[in-house]
Amino acid sequence: MTGYPLPIRRLIGEFSKFPGIGEKTAARLAAFVLQSSTPDMERLAETILEVKKKITLCRVCYNLAEQDLCDICRDASRDRGIICVVEDTDSLVAIEESGGFKGTYHVLHGVLSPADGIGPEQLHLADLARRVKDDGVREVLVATNPSVQGETTALLIKRLLNEMDVTVTRIALGVPLGGNLKYIDKMTMAKAIEFRRGV
Amino acid sequence: MTGYPLPIRRLIGEFSKFPGIGEKTAARLAAFVLQSSTPDMERLAETILEVKKKITLCRVCYNLAEQDLCDICRDASRDRGIICVVEDTDSLVAIEESGGFKGTYHVLHGVLSPADGIGPEQLHLADLARRVKDDGVREVLVATNPSVQGETTALLIKRLLNEMDVTVTRIALGVPLGGNLKYIDKMTMAKAIEFRRGV
Missing domain, CATH: 3.40.1360.10 (Dna Topoisomerase Vi A Subunit; Chain: A, domain 2)
Structure with missing residues (x-):
């Protein structure tokens, strides 16, 4: 993948870290990023960060939660x-x-x-x-x-x-x-x- | 995928738009995002945006380029x-x-x-x-x-x-x-x- 500019090689590297994603698939994903519109990719980046920022574990049951309690524990x-x-x-x-x-x-x-x-x-x-x-x-x-x-x-x-x-x-x-x-x-x-x- | 909190469902939706990525694979990728450290995922998001921001086409040969000219056209x-x-x-x-x-x-x-x-x-x-x-x-x-x-x-x-x-x-x-x-x-x-x- 040495023929690609550095930012693309870096992106291929990042995608390759995902489980089950080899270098060829990572290159295909990076090509999709290149072809996509900037707003679409901004939304993807934001969604990744949102998951890291907003998702915690429910303090009662340890399910994934957006708040102190998960949706199920809050459901009366x-x-x-x-x-x-x-x-x-x-x-x-x-x-x-x-x-x-x-x-x-x-x-x-x-x-x-x-x-x-x-x-x-x-x-x-x-x-x-x-x-x-x-x-x-x-x-x-x-x-x-x-x-x-x-x-x-x-x-x-x-x-x-x-x-x-x-x-x-x-x-x-x-x-x-x-x-x-x-x-x-x-x-x-x-x-x-x-x-x-x-x- | 209705059992996941909204930000995760949204991320699964974004990953599903990539070519060759079905809903199960998208869920696996989203799970990896959840498990990864926040700095690692910030770097991924940044790399995606960097590709969109920095990569243009070489004005001579239309190869992918980080500047006006691509690496090959600049190579004497x-x-x-x-x-x-x-x-x-x-x-x-x-x-x-x-x-x-x-x-x-x-x-x-x-x-x-x-x-x-x-x-x-x-x-x-x-x-x-x-x-x-x-x-x-x-x-x-x-x-x-x-x-x-x-x-x-x-x-x-x-x-x-x-x-x-x-x-x-x-x-x-x-x-x-x-x-x-x-x-x-x-x-x-x-x-x-x-x-x-x-x-």
Whole structure:
């Protein structure tokens, strides 16, 4: 890519840092930037900065939020008696899109993985226990991915909440083992929520 | 993607406008923006705007340039006696990377296509003729893509320069017919330049 002027080479370099974007694709994206109107690209740059500036984590559930509380925690129609625990916001979005869940969430932003130094502290599990205790939660539905770490995390949550007056359930195995929640179709996701079982 | 906060949905929308980027890939790119540090994303936004602000077309050859003249036209070591005519800057970069050409360029930014309203005026061909006349150019190497339009454009250039004291050559058919210059490997490209023939 040495034949391009420096700013374009720099842009290709920046695009190449994105996951799954190789040098050829980065060059195609940079060519699109070149061809696009300046106002369009100003809007793109602004939108990138807006995401960095405005998006924080909800202080209750750690979902992505534009304010102190996320859209779901601010929604009075959501059932606060049931908390769905997910590994990441992609899983949360997949569950929301299935329409099968009307409670609130707890986003771990990871999964138990001692080898990577991710223990109960990193997953905000103490906050989860506090929510269960303070808010009279009757059910915690663990919707971590159906992987070894996801199952281990589910068992840890079950043990953590053992002494409390709460039912811990696990998303039904309708989602294929080894899969990733964000790629599941909506019907399967809704079924998996409907057939949730005790841990 | 309705489960994401608005700024993220907006960013996914912006990324989806890029060629070859679907909604899933756009969501993955947006997730990368979220995970990246603010300074890194400020640099990305700045680089996008810098490309829009700084990159213009060289007033001599219409290559991408940061100043009045492009890097190649400013390079005193390049042979001004031979001009390589290319359809676009991707072709120029591919030829530069082959190392097989040390002359200057003329970038058409398109190819003869009457159906799309692209005639000789849109391709800066009068400028090419003027360069040949004023700069004592001895050879014009036409390196348009080996497609019907590319060949037609080559013939048009041959006709245009017919009365002038200049040899018009065509890049050798070592590049596969119907192919696109930007995907050719460097060795093939160098061979194709070495075996160029008269039109």
